[in-house]
């Protein structure tokens with residue numbers, strides 16, 4: 001499934017870095033055999049390199065780390081906490097009200113917050129807004145529940161961080177997530193979305209909190225290994241709505257390509273960010289993406305004179321809402 005293989009051979013393999021004979025990890029894109037300790041060290045250095053290269057963090061930042069209970073966001077929180085212990089950070093968890101799953105994830109992020117000794121902010125969708133993500137099953141968004149969920153999470157994360165006066169939002173999007181999204185944008189010819197997908201999205205509006213993706217250079221597999229070696233609390237169940245989703249199917253397809261073409265993922269991402277995106281920006285740069293304010297909620301949106309995507313979505317739930325009106 002992955003291009004890298006965790007080796008289980010009985011012949012001891014030497015770690016390229018420290019020469020210890022317990023190199024369990026093989027990273028094919030770097031052609032490196034590493035022991036667990038050196039793998040973790042290298043992973044942390046690569047994240048630090050990404051953060052420095054894109055100037056993602058400054059020492060007076062107040063960072064909200066979006067945590068979900070998954071391997072990526074747990075890895076992100078752990079690495080940021082160990083690399084930047086002087087920077088103010090809080091963990092933010094959005095409880096989407098998915099039966100069994102959300103409670104299980106909450107327990108995992110609570111354990112993570114305790115392990116890192118960080119404050120955890122829990123936002124309950126049902127408690128605050130009066131609906132659960134599963135309610136979209138009954139609306140026009142039923143078949144696209146994962147994309148509705150993405151819109152809800154993006155909006156709320158920004159709003160929570162803005163209300164708390166945070167200066168950055170860090171998310172655990174990794175190389176595979178980015179590749180999957182880009183692949184889809186290429187298929188759709190969605191240039192606007194390509195221009196918005198960046199490792200570091202700066203402030204484009206006073207109510208827009210800048211977003212950073214420090215794990216953008218790590219694969220799913222590397223995050224899984226890192227979280228496993230560090231024994232980070234991570235969920236053991238999948239969301240019932242994401243099973244068999246288009247996003248998952250596209251990821252499987254991309255993994256199949258990577259099996260045939262080693263380095264496919266890294267070269268795709270590198271050519272996009274180093275060659276294609278700068279050219280797109282150079283030719284379209286003068287046409288800056290305009291940001292408006294939503295007439296319903298007042299938050300920033302790319303839609304002119306219309307409710308933002310979040311307000312449009314939640315409006316579809318109106319007939320079912322019993323608790324609080326939106």
Ligand SMILES: [Zn+2]
Pocket residue numbers: 015016017018019020034035036037038039
């Ligand atoms: Zn080593």
Ligand SMILES: [Zn+2]
Pocket residue numbers: 294295296297298299307308309310311
């Ligand atoms: Zn709105």
